[in-house]
Amino acid sequence: MKLVTAIVKPHRIDDVKDALREIGVSGLTTTDVEGFGRQRGHTEVYRGAEYQVDFVPKVKVEVVVDDGDVEGVVDAIVKAARTGKIGDGKLWVGEVDRVMRIRTGEMGPDALSG
Amino acid sequence: MSVTGPAVSLREGLRALERAYTLGHHGPAVARRRAALVDACLVELFDHAGAPARVALVATGGYGRMVQLPASDIDLLVVHDDPASIAQSVDALLYPLWDAGLAVGHAVRTAEECLAATERLDAWTAMLDGRLVAGDETLAARALAPVQARAREDAAGFARRLRDAAGARRDRFGSSAQLLEPDLKEGSGGLRDVASLGWLATALGVDLERAGVVRARERAAVDAAEAFLVRGRSAVQLLTGRRADRLVSELQPDVALGMGFVDEPNLLATDGLMRALFEHARNVEHVVALAVARVMAGATDVGSVSVANPAAILEALADAADRGEVPSVGLLNAVEDVPVPDPVAWDTRTRDAFLRLLRAGERGSAMFDVLDRMGLLARFIPAWAGVRCRPQRDPYHRSTVDAHLLAAAARMADLLTGSGDAGDPLEAAAVSHLERPDALLLGALLHDVGKIGTGGHVPIGTTIARDTLEAMGVAGADRDLAVFLVQEHLLLPDTATRRDLSDEDLLLDVAARIGTPERLGGLYLLAKADAFATGPAAWTPWRETLVHELVAKVQRVFDRGEMGEELAARLVERTERLRQLLEGESDDRIERFILRVPRSYLLAVDPGRAAEHFRIVTPPLGRNEVRTAATVGSRAGTYEVVVVASDRPGLLSWIAGSLAIGGISILAAQAFTTEDRTAIDVFEVEGAFEPEITEARWRAFRSTLRRTIEGSISLEHRVREKGRHYPRPRTPSPVSVRVLNDVAEFSTVIEVGAPDRIGLLHDITRTFADLHLGVHLAKVATFDGRVVDAFYVRDELGRKVTESGMLADVEAALRERLEA
Numbered sequence: 001m002k003l004v005t006a007i008v009k010p011h012r013i014d015d016v017k018d019a020l021r022e023i024g025v026s027g028l029t030t031t032d033v034e035g036f037g038r039q040r041g042h043t044e045v046y047r048g049a050e051y052q053v054d055f056v057p058k059v060k061v062e063v064v065v066d067d068g069d070v071e072g073v074v075d076a077i078v079k080a081a082r083t084g085k086i087g088d089g090k091l092w093v094g095e096v097d098r099v100m101r102i103r104t105g106e107m108g109p110d111a112l113s114g
Numbered sequence: 115m116s117v118t119g120p121a122v123s124l125r126e127g128l129r130a131l132e133r134a135y136t137l138g139h140h141g142p143a144v145a146r147r148r149a150a151l152v153d154a155c156l157v158e159l160f161d162h163a164g165a166p167a168r169v170a171l172v173a174t175g176g177y178g179r180m181v182q183l184p185a186s187d188i189d190l191l192v193v194h195d196d197p198a199s200i201a202q203s204v205d206a207l208l209y210p211l212w213d214a215g216l217a218v219g220h221a222v223r224t225a226e227e228c229l230a231a232t233e234r235l236d237a238w239t240a241m242l243d244g245r246l247v248a249g250d251e252t253l254a255a256r257a258l259a260p261v262q263a264r265a266r267e268d269a270a271g272f273a274r275r276l277r278d279a280a281g282a283r284r285d286r287f288g289s290s291a292q293l294l295e296p297d298l299k300e301g302s303g304g305l306r307d308v309a310s311l312g313w314l315a316t317a318l319g320v321d322l323e324r325a326g327v328v329r330a331r332e333r334a335a336v337d338a339a340e341a342f343l344v345r346g347r348s349a350v351q352l353l354t355g356r357r358a359d360r361l362v363s364e365l366q367p368d369v370a371l372g373m374g375f376v377d378e379p380n381l382l383a384t385d386g387l388m389r390a391l392f393e394h395a396r397n398v399e400h401v402v403a404l405a406v407a408r409v410m411a412g413a414t415d416v417g418s419v420s421v422a423n424p425a426a427i428l429e430a431l432a433d434a435a436d437r438g439e440v441p442s443v444g445l446l447n448a449v450e451d452v453p454v455p456d457p458v459a460w461d462t463r464t465r466d467a468f469l470r471l472l473r474a475g476e477r478g479s480a481m482f483d484v485l486d487r488m489g490l491l492a493r494f495i496p497a498w499a500g501v502r503c504r505p506q507r508d509p510y511h512r513s514t515v516d517a518h519l520l521a522a523a524a525r526m527a528d529l530l531t532g533s534g535d536a537g538d539p540l541e542a543a544a545v546s547h548l549e550r551p552d553a554l555l556l557g558a559l560l561h562d563v564g565k566i567g568t569g570g571h572v573p574i575g576t577t578i579a580r581d582t583l584e585a586m587g588v589a590g591a592d593r594d595l596a597v598f599l600v601q602e603h604l605l606l607p608d609t610a611t612r613r614d615l616s617d618e619d620l621l622l623d624v625a626a627r628i629g630t631p632e633r634l635g636g637l638y639l640l641a642k643a644d645a646f647a648t649g650p651a652a653w654t655p656w657r658e659t660l661v662h663e664l665v666a667k668v669q670r671v672f673d674r675g676e677m678g679e680e681l682a683a684r685l686v687e688r689t690e691r692l693r694q695l696l697e698g699e700s701d702d703r704i705e706r707f708i709l710r711v712p713r714s715y716l717l718a719v720d721p722g723r724a725a726e727h728f729r730i731v732t733p734p735l736g737r738n739e740v741r742t743a744a745t746v747g748s749r750a751g752t753y754e755v756v757v758v759a760s761d762r763p764g765l766l767s768w769i770a771g772s773l774a775i776g777g778i779s780i781l782a783a784q785a786f787t788t789e790d791r792t793a794i795d796v797f798e799v800e801g802a803f804e805p806e807i808t809e810a811r812w813r814a815f816r817s818t819l820r821r822t823i824e825g826s827i828s829l830e831h832r833v834r835e836k837g838r839h840y841p842r843p844r845t846p847s848p849v850s851v852r853v854l855n856d857v858a859e860f861s862t863v864i865e866v867g868a869p870d871r872i873g874l875l876h877d878i879t880r881t882f883a884d885l886h887l888g889v890h891l892a893k894v895a896t897f898d899g900r901v902v903d904a905f906y907v908r909d910e911l912g913r914k915v916t917e918s919g920m921l922a923d924v925e926a927a928l929r930e931r932l933e934a
Binding site for chain 1: 542543547612659660
């Protein structure tokens with residue numbers, strides 16, 4: 001099993017959710033996060049008041065999937081999150097050793113489905 | 115073994131009592147009977163234990179007050195004066211109770227230890243409820259009298275300790291008057307607060323009404339609240355079978371049913387239960403806070419105060435708020451004697467006093483609460499009846515609608531006086547530019563007034579707010595701003611978190627909807643006040659950063675004059691005209707077209723022309739497809755031609771080159787890019803050699819352009835050749851190039867002035883293409899042989915060009931090409 005983690009723009013999160021639902025992903029976790037990559041912080045000005053924005057708000061999406069589904073999930077996220085502009089975010093895939101559904105004790109892929 | 119007998123029969127008796135009343139009807143009378151059963155058992159056990167000498171068995175806490183709930187501990191104090199033998203007596207008393215499965219909370223103290231225990235407020239107040247059940251009366255009195263005397267010595271100090279403890283409990287357990295899952299015992303407005311009135315009476319040594327600390331009505335309200343809370347908490351304990359005090363969501367349907375609540379229009383039974391509970395708990399909070407404050411202030415004189423009319427009520431409360439006082443018993447008695455019509459007819463005095471209360475922030479809000487407790491606020495604002503004590507079931511809100519509105523108004527008052535968030539530069543800047551602070555206070559007070567259990571709260575609230583302000587006599591710009599704030603209070607947070615803030619048209623749309631910088635500042639302050647009053651999850655740094663970005667960008671749209679009230683009106687008018695001209699087309703397609711094209715297009719292109727463009731732009735475009743349409747221009751001998759193609763780097767230069775090759779001079783040009791990257795480029799042209807541009811020449815132009823796009827011909831050479839046939843200006847005027855990075859949010863603007871010549875636009879735009887810059891918008895004009903152009907360019911990633919080396923390159927490359 002794999003953990004797919006993506007950092008996306010806040011306004012793309014609904015599209016990402018829809019895209020994942022369409023390919024049958026039944027569960028995901030999102031978190032409001034802040035950070036920076038190549039799109040650094042910047043200085044903003046409002047009516048003469050200057051302030052520094054160090055971190056850019058993003059949403060982190062985490063999905064645990066069966067090995068065979070990774071490509072489809074990655075594809076769906078990337079397509080839905082891409083605007084072509086700077087700051088579209090990052091995605092990475094990592095190995096997951098164990099998954100358990102807390103309520104039933106089901107393990108592995110069984111714990112992911114349904 | 116006979117000594118277990120009394121405990122077992124107590125258990126049986128308590129179970130019988132449980133069955134004797136249905137869930138929801140275990141009120142104070144049942145609690146009293148329960149305490150009496152415990153009394154009887156303890157007396158018997160005490161006798162069985164051999165009625166030890168010099169021991170007193172004292173009931174404390176709720177049991178002491180004869181309010182024993184189904185699963186609450188039996189609180190006992192064993193007073194003695196012989197540490198050596200007491201353990202055995204206590205064992206004989208308590209083991210049977212424990213063995214019977216009854217929960218006992220006990221303390222074993224000498225009289226001296228009792229006095230020492232007053233250091234802990236909870237131990238102290240438990241003993242203030244002390245009541246002898248069995249044993250040595252003298253010993254009990256010797257223990258309890260000093261405990262009471264200590265409270266009496268310094269009633270004001272004791273009241274202060276009660277207030278501090280209530281504050282700490284409120285921080286820890288929240289308010290029973292607002293929380294959706296309230297703690298009926300420890301929560302503010304809960305049973306512990308009810309009990310504190312009794313402790314205050316003990317501290318004063320006299321009945322609270324006689325002492326002028328509590329009014330008869332207030333006492334009655336608290337008694338009713340206690341009965342309700344006891345029924346509710348008993349129901350929770352009976353349902354869970356545990357010593358539980360929190361009315362969690364899962365229990366609410368059963369408790370509501372048990373207490374006789376049914377679903378009503380716009381109010382579910384569970385919400386009805388919560389609403390009634392909040393009402394009672396608020397009365398408790400209110401009366402206890404007033405009583406404690408009055409005892410602390412020592413102001414127990416009823417006095418006589420004269421209040422003549424509704425306006426005077428508000429004035430008196432505003433005076434008290436300004437002085438930082440709670441309203442005296444005398445004042446509230448006087449208020450109760452004023453005939454207050456329902457609804458109140460507002461006059462200037464009423465309005466001024468009301469606004470004074472709003473400006474007083476937290477203290478003013480507390481006075482509105484006082485009015486509400488007396489049933490008067492809804493007479494001033496009839497709409498208040500719809501939101502009073504109304505629970506809100508969402509993940510963010512932690513209070514009822516009315517409490518939320520009062521909190522938001524109070525927070526707004528803080529923001530307006532600069533005592534909000536010192537670390538927020540936007541807040542300070544917004545406040546310093548405000549002209550109508552009262553409108554902001556009114557907007558904050560009414561922003562959620564549409565939450566009355568039916569339909570979308572924003573449109574409903576907007577209508578209610580307008581009517582309310584009308585009745586208050588708030589008119590003109592103040593009313594308009596306040597209504598606007600109610601109508602749009604979700605615009606900033608919703609847009610900031612859900613929409614693409616790098617979309618120029620989104621910013622223009624938001625700016626058009628808002629209209630003025632003052633309104634923008636007002637919405638920002640309302641968003642903050644609203645979030646602050648909602649709860650900690652509503653305003654995270656994450657949200658704040660996004661809202662800041664939106665506000666700063668929209669403000670810059672105003673600063674640059676890209677949108678404002680006039681432009682917004684023009685945009686609406688032109689869009690409407692376009693819709694009319696396109697009548698007969700499907701609405702869907704019309705709206706899609708309007709959303710696709712940039713706002714700058716709608717503002718610049720005549721609706722009549724745009725309607726023609728609609729037919730060219732709407733059908734799907736092939737990758738290399740070029741569509742053109744030419745019409746007679748506005749001046750004699752000129753033509754207007756529109757070129758539509760998929761946008762790509764260099765497209766504008768190819769079009770300009772193809773026109774040049776066709777012997778067509780460009781007088782003016784406007785280049786636009788739609789959301790889905792279709793270029794709509796509009797040119798005003800004239801024939802260079804022959805004034806008339808025949809269809810054959812247009813065809814030739816189209817063919818050149820298409821072949822260029824397909825890559826089958828190179829334009830450079832041909833344009834240069836063509837240039838030779840045209841006379842160069844005799845007295846060349848200088849070339850000027852200016853690169854501006856602060857006139858557009860998302861584009862670098864490059865202004866070029868140069869003597870006109872064939873192929874000039876081609877050369878300029880080719881330079882951009884060479885440098886991998888896309889032309890997002892262009893405005894080209896020719897005056898008297900000189901061309902003045904402005905190009906809005908972006909880099910390959912769609913960003914403004916900010917690197918200084920690149921900016922210098924653009925300027926140098928343009929000069930080199932144009933001066934050659």
